[in-house]
Amino acid sequence: MRYAQGGGLTDERRVFREKLRMEAAERFRHGDENAVIAHDLRISVRSVQRRRKAWSQGGPRALASKGPASLPLLGDDLFAVLERELLKGPVAHGWPDQTWTLFPIKTLIGRRFHQSYTVQGVAALLKRHGWSCQLPARRAIERNEAAVAGWGKETRPSGEEPWRRSTPGSSSRTKSASR
Structure with a gap:
């Protein structure tokens, strides 16, 4: 399972889910119904059905976690090699720019x-290994502060009525109904 924050389950959450699966196995052994187990464990009935099927075919061991769905393509040892390559800079790898972006890093990995x-x-x-986006340390030399300040005032809407694409009764439906 993937999350927007860039990681999987925490260790505590993984232990909690393992405990839920083993509790479900115990309830299966006692003959409890799927809907009751789902309600008590606060999981979906479909999840209970899948777990019951796995339990009936392989016992409690079939409910044990099998680890993450996929292992990272680059392990810690290979990421250390990638870090050394990144520290050499993009120019050393044939890129004309002085900053790394995601596409050149993707190409470098390939x-x-x-x-x-x-x-x-x-x-x-990169985020998983503690890298973050680069932000410029200072503003561009070419930046014109007066033009930037004036732009916001000039282009801001002046409170005019929004332009309408059609007027009431101008749709093709009303014209064809009159014919």
């Missing part, structure tokens, strides 16, 4: 490790 990541996967990988 070339160096023969692993295919999506851009979002690269972002998650």
